């Protein structure tokens with residue numbers, strides 16, 4: 001397995017992976033346009049040339065970044081791939097000087113194991129909601145907000 005930053009040629013695979021779960025209402029869908037524009041946020045894990053996991057770290061402010069679009073191929077969950085992606089992105093956040101990483105998720109148990117704690121969504125800065133406004137679930141979203149301090 002190789003973990004690396006995504007390149008443009010990965011976009012179709014990331015699109016398939018994320019939207020597979022988005023179709024099951026397990027995460028937010030991502031358009032190709034969004035993926036191309038934000039490709040530098042993405043990390044992937046590949047095995048034998050196939051993208052089997054992906055996630056993104058999106059910087060929002062001087063001290064804050066969001067971990068988003070984390071997905072592992074359905075048949076390969078539970079093998080530590082999600083953890084490797086989170087570890088990679090947290091190291092990347094630290095290297096960038098980010099102090100807090102948050103995520104909005106339906107999988108709090110997974111993120112708790114990676115050291116994240118549940119926080120009140122309302123305590124997040126207004127900038128966080130920019131993405132939410134375009135979500136079909138807004139304003140009745142039941143995603144759980146979690147964060148980790150990385151300093």
Ligand SMILES: CC(C)(COP(=O)(O)OP(=O)(O)OC[C@H]1O[C@@H](n2cnc3c(N)ncnc32)[C@H](O)[C@@H]1OP(=O)(O)O)[C@@H](O)C(=O)NCCC(=O)NCCS
Nearest residue numbers: 021070071072077078079080081082083105107109110113
């Ligand atoms: C959530 C997801 C990313 C986890 O990835 P994964 O590769 O299956 O997880 P890992 O194998 O790295 O698990 C790491 C640890 O978390 C635990 N874990 C994994 N998924 C969990 C869950 N949903 N709830 C509670 N614990 C979970 C594992 O048992 C493992 O525990 P251990 O440290 O005691 O061994 C993956 O299941 C997935 O893609 N789900 C669908 C999309 C999704 O919900 N993404 C979440 C972001 S919104």
